[in-house]
Amino acid sequence: MRAPVRLTLNGHPVEATCPDERVLLDLLREELNLTGTKRGCDLGTCGCCTVLLDGRPVLSCLTLARLADGRSVTTIEGISPPSGLSPLQRSFVEHGATQCGFCTPGFIVAATALLREHPHPSRDEVVRGLSGNLCRCTGYAKIIEAVLAAAEGR
Amino acid sequence: MDASARPDPLRLLGGRIPYVEGPLKVTGRAEYTDDLKRPGMLVGRLLRSPWAHARIRSIDPSAARALPGVYAVLTGERYPTAFGVLPITHDETAIAVGKVRYIGDILAAVAAQDEATAERALAAIRVDVEPLAEHTDPKVGIAPVTDPIHARGLHGSNVQKEVAQHFGDVDAAFARAAHTVRVRGSFAGVTHAFTEPMATIAEATPDGRLTVWSATQVPHYLHRALSEVLGLPMHRIRVIKPEVGGGFGGKSDPLPHEIACAALALETGRPVKILFDREDVFLTNHGRHPTQNDLRVAADAEGHLLAYDLTAAIDGGAWSSFGTVTTYYNGVLAMGPYRVPNFRYHGRRVYTNRPPSGAMRAHGGTNVRYTIEVALDELAEKIGVDPFELRRRNALAPHSTTVNQFRITSTSFLACLNAVRAASAWESSFRRLPFGEGIGLGCGFYISGSNSPIHFTPKMPQSTVHLKVDMDGGIAVHSMQADIGQGSNTLLAAIVAEVVGVDLERVHVVRVDSDVSPIDLGSYSSRVTFMMGNAARRAAEELKGRLVHGASELLGYPPEQIRVGPERFEVAHRPDLAVTYLEALHRAMERTGALTASGAYSSPPMGGSFKGARAGTAPAYSFAAYVARVAVDAETGDYRVGKVWAAFDCGRPLNRLAVEGQIEGSIHMGLGQLMGESLNYRGARLMNPSLLDYKIPMPMQMPEVECLLVGAEDPEGPFGAKEAGEGPLVATLPAVANALYDAVGVRFTDLPITPDKVVKGIETRRREGRAWKGD
Ligand code: FES
Ligand code: FES
Numbered sequence: 013m014r015a016p017v018r019l020t021l022n023g024h025p026v027e028a029t030c031p032d033e034r035v036l037l038d039l040l041r042e043e044l045n046l047t048g049t050k051r052g053c054d055l056g057t058c059g060c061c062t063v064l065l066d067g068r069p070v071l072s073c074l075t076l077a078r079l080a081d082g083r084s085v086t087t088i089e090g091i092s093p094p095s096g097l098s099p100l101q102r103s104f105v106e107h108g109a110t111q112c113g114f115c116t117p118g119f120i121v122a123a124t125a126l127l128r129e130h131p132h133p134s135r136d137e138v139v140r141g142l143s144g145n146l147c148r149c150t151g152y153a154k155i156i157e158a159v160l161a162a163a164e165g166r
Numbered sequence: 167m168d169a170s171a172r173p174d175p176l177r178l179l180g181g182r183i184p185y186v187e188g189p190l191k192v193t194g195r196a197e198y199t200d201d202l203k204r205p206g207m208l209v210g211r212l213l214r215s216p217w218a219h220a221r222i223r224s225i226d227p228s229a230a231r232a233l234p235g236v237y238a239v240l241t242g243e244r245y246p247t248a249f250g251v252l253p254i255t256h257d258e259t260a261i262a263v264g265k266v267r268y269i270g271d272i273l274a275a276v277a278a279q280d281e282a283t284a285e286r287a288l289a290a291i292r293v294d295v296e297p298l299a300e301h302t303d304p305k306v307g308i309a310p311v312t313d314p315i316h317a318r319g320l321h322g323s324n325v326q327k328e329v330a331q332h333f334g335d336v337d338a339a340f341a342r343a344a345h346t347v348r349v350r351g352s353f354a355g356v357t358h359a360f361t362e363p364m365a366t367i368a369e370a371t372p373d374g375r376l377t378v379w380s381a382t383q384v385p386h387y388l389h390r391a392l393s394e395v396l397g398l399p400m401h402r403i404r405v406i407k408p409e410v411g412g413g414f415g416g417k418s419d420p421l422p423h424e425i426a427c428a429a430l431a432l433e434t435g436r437p438v439k440i441l442f443d444r445e446d447v448f449l450t451n452h453g454r455h456p457t458q459n460d461l462r463v464a465a466d467a468e469g470h471l472l473a474y475d476l477t478a479a480i481d482g483g484a485w486s487s488f489g490t491v492t493t494y495y496n497g498v499l500a501m502g503p504y505r506v507p508n509f510r511y512h513g514r515r516v517y518t519n520r521p522p523s524g525a526m527r528a529h530g531g532t533n534v535r536y537t538i539e540v541a542l543d544e545l546a547e548k549i550g551v552d553p554f555e556l557r558r559r560n561a562l563a564p565h566s567t568t569v570n571q572f573r574i575t576s577t578s579f580l581a582c583l584n585a586v587r588a589a590s591a592w593e594s595s596f597r598r599l600p601f602g603e604g605i606g607l608g609c610g611f612y613i614s615g616s617n618s619p620i621h622f623t624p625k626m627p628q629s630t631v632h633l634k635v636d637m638d639g640g641i642a643v644h645s646m647q648a649d650i651g652q653g654s655n656t657l658l659a660a661i662v663a664e665v666v667g668v669d670l671e672r673v674h675v676v677r678v679d680s681d682v683s684p685i686d687l688g689s690y691s692s693r694v695t696f697m698m699g700n701a702a703r704r705a706a707e708e709l710k711g712r713l714v715h716g717a718s719e720l721l722g723y724p725p726e727q728i729r730v731g732p733e734r735f736e737v738a739h740r741p742d743l744a745v746t747y748l749e750a751l752h753r754a755m756e757r758t759g760a761l762t763a764s765g766a767y768s769s770p771p772m773g774g775s776f777k778g779a780r781a782g783t784a785p786a787y788s789f790a791a792y793v794a795r796v797a798v799d800a801e802t803g804d805y806r807v808g809k810v811w812a813a814f815d816c817g818r819p820l821n822r823l824a825v826e827g828q829i830e831g832s833i834h835m836g837l838g839q840l841m842g843e844s845l846n847y848r849g850a851r852l853m854n855p856s857l858l859d860y861k862i863p864m865p866m867q868m869p870e871v872e873c874l875l876v877g878a879e880d881p882e883g884p885f886g887a888k889e890a891g892e893g894p895l896v897a898t899l900p901a902v903a904n905a906l907y908d909a910v911g912v913r914f915t916d917l918p919i920t921p922d923k924v925v926k927g928i929e930t931r932r933r934e935g936r937a938w939k940g941d
Contacts (some may be wrong), residue, residue: 052363057856089193101193110192111412112411148835148862150827152834152865
């Protein structure tokens with residue numbers, strides 16, 4: 013079955029036709045060429061594919077594209093300002109919170125949602141808020157530091 | 167060189183330098199292989215063997231080929247040339263020829279218009295095999311077997327490599343020893359679990375050229391393997407390395423799917439992409455070898471080490487990969503950070519019908535280090551000396567030679583011990599914390615680059631760096647060093663900017679592309695900072711010389727009197743007389759146009775002349791001393807590592823941000839192996855090929871980490887630096903194990919140390935009536 017999916021993607025209305033079983037990650041990466049969202053496992057275990065659905069983080073590899081119908085989706089491309097970096101992104105760069113970078117879009121998306129909900133999170137809240145994302149490079153230390161620093165406007 | 171003799175302090179190096187490509191990574195704009203598309207690109211897919219060991223009677227691709235939308239179906243006979251990362255052990259083919267050797271081995275490769283068609287094609291391939299006995303026990307494989315996995319196994323067995331070395335007289339040392347200890351370590355296989363699955367795109371064009379984009383740590387070895395197997399001269403193959411989402415050794419072999427992808431591109435004339443799913447990644451493995459080792463240590467009455475007697479039984483899986491090196495390293499990397507005057511090693515790596523093991527961060531040095539450091543903890547207790555004191559008494563001296571003729575130059579091992587002891591409040595904690603809490607010391611030693619390149623022909627430097635600067639003043643840097651997240655692009659740019667005296671943003675590291683990047687042997691063996699760093703420094707010095715010449719002509723003072731300032735060149739004793747960088751540049755290029763410069767590094771000759779003497783020789787070594795603190799729940803066996811104090815000697819740290827990142831990431835990976843990661847097999851079948859069932863530590867499991875960078879400058883490293891990419895891992899595991907001993911009085915030698923083993927260990931100790939801290 014192919015039904016049109018209408019969603020607001022990064023603030024713009026988008027219409028796409030895709031089979032019922034198509035997941036949001038494939039719609040984004042393969043059809044719409046938004047490759048900032050990463051495919052680390054395709055099984056809901058790594059968090060690399062995190063996007064915001066109506067402002068809440070979801071794993072796009074587990075989310076059927078048609079579930080986004082009538083809703084708003086924000087990807088890393090939508091979180092990034094047209095030029096330059098968001099304060100959180102800048103903090104990631106300055107604190108060394110990105111190494112290979114493959115997990116980074118997922119972390120930025122998840123942490124952006126976290127900071128919207130808790131503008132001044134405790135360390136524990138950051139750790140818990142990011143527990144759906146895996147990073148094999150950093151040991152998380154600098155990621156947590158970067159999120160806390162961004163929250164404190166450091 | 168001593169600090170006072172250095173003319174100018176460093177501007178950039180030694181500080182905290184954010185990654186130059188960081189802005190691309192945090193916005194999702196960094197391009198990884200799977201982010202690339204080529205016009206008309208086909209989907210490549212691999213048919214993987216469901217059999218662990220079988221002779222292929224026939225493969226019939228005709229039904230698959232007949233499907234609409236299928237462009238090619240290849241089987242092994244098309245490109246049967248064997249390859250492998252080491253020239254002496256070529257035992258892999260792009261696609262299986264004659265036999266399959268593990269569940270996951272590649273039987274056929276398909277190129278189709280889309281995924282669904284490719285899947286249908288795979289299902290339509292008919293394979294007829296004769297199953298053979300499965301070999302999964304390396305102990306059995308040391309004797310001759312029927313149907314050995316490879317014809318090249320020693321004497322009809324499955325032994326891939328056997329190493330026997332003896333330095334000094336171990337038996338005599340044991341005969342006069344006052345103390346001996348013995349530890350037998352057992353280590354499950356673990357894997358890299360980088361976040362980016364492997365991906366390759368290949369495209370053959372009508373001009374007779376083949377371009378391959380691949381997630382690889384070593385573009386040069388891939389380049390060679392493609393040429394050998396496909397029968398194309400290297401100059402007609404172009405290898406491009408996009409951003410790589412982590413490697414840790416898992417992307418350092420040329421891998422069969424990369425060659426199969428290129429073969430499909432040649433066959434179809436269309437671009438082809440092969441993207442791995444997570445199961446493919448697990449089956450491709452090349453992780454740390456399942457290993458059993460056995461170490462006997464002899465010491466005199468004061469705890470001076472007299473001898474190690476060491477054996478290792480290593481499960482290699484289906485291929486050789488780096489296995490010959492692995493077999494040596496599991497022995498020879500025991501030769502630091504302590505002086506051991508007598509050493510005997512017997513190691514065997516045995517093929518099994520399991521996914522191949524290979525190189526993983528701190529390759530060959532991790533498991534042996536664990537056993538040594540646990541044994542020394544035991545020895546210190548037996549003799550009644552503090553574990554720090556025991557290590558101090560045995561520390562290798564700077565500028566010394568080990569019994570197997572490793573050349574030791576700089577070592578700040580004692581400084582590591584002192585720093586970590588003070589920072590961790592060792593004095594008031596060791597054996598003084600209540601039952602269930604503990605503190606432990608583990609130390610480390612690792613190569614800073616392998617002195618011995620894998621290929622000896624043609625003779626060439628291990629690293630070459632080219633610079634090009636035109637009238638715009640931007641400096642383009644070309645080198646085949648492979649940034650896989652460790653920050654080598656940043657270091658390369660920073661070294662050039664430092665030497666030439668320009669702002670970092672003027673320097674642009676060009677993506678690795680064999681058409682323009684001069685050869686560097688890539689990211690493995692912790693070689694990049696040392697080797698690329700030296701090459702970059704030399705290239706930058708050459709460029710600086712040209713610029714100084716231009717400045718000298720403009721200023722009317724001889725070049726020796728020109729000093730490099732930030733973005734300017736000035737007369738040393740008259741700093742008011744200066745020209746800008748661009749003025750000097752434009753003068754220097756008046757007759758030649760764009761300036762180019764080149765620098766290279768080859769490590770000096772070293773090592774003994776016996777068989778295997780080169781293994782483990784390195785132009786420098788890193789040293790480490792870590793203290794870990796743990797809290798154990800004796801009822802459930804759960805434990806938490808609260809803090810790790812990590813004193814590390816990487817010489818002068820050139821980018822503190824990156825060095826800390828390497829240490830923190832290494833501790834993550836080390837804790838994973840220690841606490842829970844394990845590739846679990848039922849017979850030949852990998853039972854947990856997913857990140858759900860193979861769990862790497864999550865944020866809440868990570869301890870606080872305090873990095874203590876105490877290294878003194880290395881005499882040969884670039885600006886005094888040594889490696890920090892792999893050495894930081896090895897001390898982690900024994901530090902925690904020794905802390906567990908301090909906490910609950912149990913020696914754990916079977917990794918991973920899961921809670922059930924902790925409970926069992928405590929019960930056994932109690933049953934045996936050995937009290938520990940009142941328990
Ligand atoms: S790709 Fe979605 S969680 Fe891994
Ligand atoms: S930076 Fe590499 S996985 Fe997180």
